[in-house]
Amino acid sequence: xTTNSPRKTPIILIAGHWLGAWAWDAVIxxxxxxxxxxxxxxxxxxDRGDHDRTTRTLADQVAAIERLSERLGISxxxxxxxxxxxxxxxxxxxxxxxxxxxxxxxxxxxxxPMASGVASAxxxxxxxxxxxxxxxDRLSEQASIDGLSxxxxxxxxxxxVSQPASVLRDRVVLHDQASTRVPTTLVCCxxxxxxxxxxxxxxxxxxxxxAKLERxxxxxxxxxxxxxxxxxxxxxxxxxxxxxx
Numbered sequence: 286x287t288t289n290s291p292r293k294t295p296i297i298l299i300a301g302h303w304l305g306a307w308a309w310d311a312v313i314x315x316x317x318x319x320x321x322x323x324x325x326x327x328x329x330x331x332d333r334g335d336h337d338r339t340t341r342t343l344a345d346q347v348a349a350i351e352r353l354s355e356r357l358g359i360s361x362x363x364x365x366x367x368x369x370x371x372x373x374x375x376x377x378x379x380x381x382x383x384x385x386x387x388x389x390x391x392x393x394x395x396x397x398p399m400a401s402g403v404a405s406a407x408x409x410x411x412x413x414x415x416x417x418x419x420x421x422d423r424l425s426e427q428a429s430i431d432g433l434s435x436x437x438x439x440x441x442x443x444x445x446v447s448q449p450a451s452v453l454r455d456r457v458v459l460h461d462q463a464s465t466r467v468p469t470t471l472v473c474c475x476x477x478x479x480x481x482x483x484x485x486x487x488x489x490x491x492x493x494x495x496a497k498l499e500r501x502x503x504x505x506x507x508x509x510x511x512x513x514x515x516x517x518x519x520x521x522x523x524x525x526x527x528x529x530x
Contacts, residue, residue, distance in 0.1 A: 293321060294321065294365065295357045295359065295366070296316060296321050296323050296524065297324050297326060297368065298312070298313075298368045299326055299350070300370045300513070301371025301372035303331070304446075305444075305446065306327045307325075308513055309325040310325075311517035311518075311521075312524070315521020316525055319522075319525040324357065328349060328350075329348075330345070330346065330449035330451075333446050338446070339414045339415050339447075340449070340451065341451065341452060342451050342455055343375055346376035347379045347383070350377070350380045351383075359387050360387065361386045365388060366389050366392065366524075366528040367380075368394060368524055369392070369393055370396055371394070372396075372448075374396045375399055375405055375452070375455070375457055378457050378464075381464040381467060382459040382463075383460075383461075385467050386463075389468070390467070390468045390530060391468070391470070392469075392470045392472060393470070393472065394472045394474070394520070395473070395512065399494065400457070400490070400493065403456060404454055404455060404457065405453045405454075407454060407456065413450045414450055418441070418445040421438060429510050430509050430511070431509035432511075432516065433511060437515070441511075466500060467500070468502075469502070470503070470504060471495065471503045472504050472506050472512070472520070472527075474506050474512050481495065481503070506520060506523060
């Protein structure tokens with residue numbers, strides 16, 4: 286007689302600007318070993334083979350997460366964990382606002398929820414079509430590259446896809462407060478968790494939405510802004526640990 290094995294909870298992994306599903310390769314091994322169903326995705330606009338990628342919008346990215354959720358059979362009874370890194374917070378914030386009942390836990394990796402009405406780069410000139418990965422000396426002024434080896438940086442440069450400007454200019458629009466009740470984990474890398482919470486409660490625009498979360502846990506993983514490369518095994522274990530809460 287055969288028995289059906291329990292359904293594995295899907296963990297949807299969404300990386301930030303310039304990145305696709307490939308960014309999670311070193312993390313997935315840890316999740317597979319822990320018996321999770323790791324599902325990395327590439328957001329519309331970040332697929333090098335997409336000839337229309339520069340016209341993709343924030344709405345397109347949200348719709349892609351919705352389609353993936355449907356394909357995975359995610360429902361109120363069979364929820365998913367979503368892991369969002371960095372600039373993936375715009376589409377994930379909208380998805381979470383629309384479908385809080387589909388998410389068992391949201392794990393923000395050196396990231397956090399966005400407020401309604403906010404865009405990643407609202408003042409980006411209209412003649413800009415996409416935004417390439419900047420030189421690393423400039424990038425390091427915006428986000429820490431601590432822990433990345435020369436090989437990591439070489440791979441980052443080689444595989445990065447320019448971010449569609451339309452996505453960066455589009456504003457996040459939220460309608461429901463139910464998403465603030467979704468269990469949340471903040472994996473704090475560039476900033477220690479104590480500083481993140483202090484800034485959130487002080488009303489800093491980038492961190493203020495965190496103060497509205499009703500069920501939030503914080504975990505420190507000291508490293509740079511791309512822990513999936515600088516500390517992949519530890520990040521994988523943390524994601525597995527937090528997904529099991």
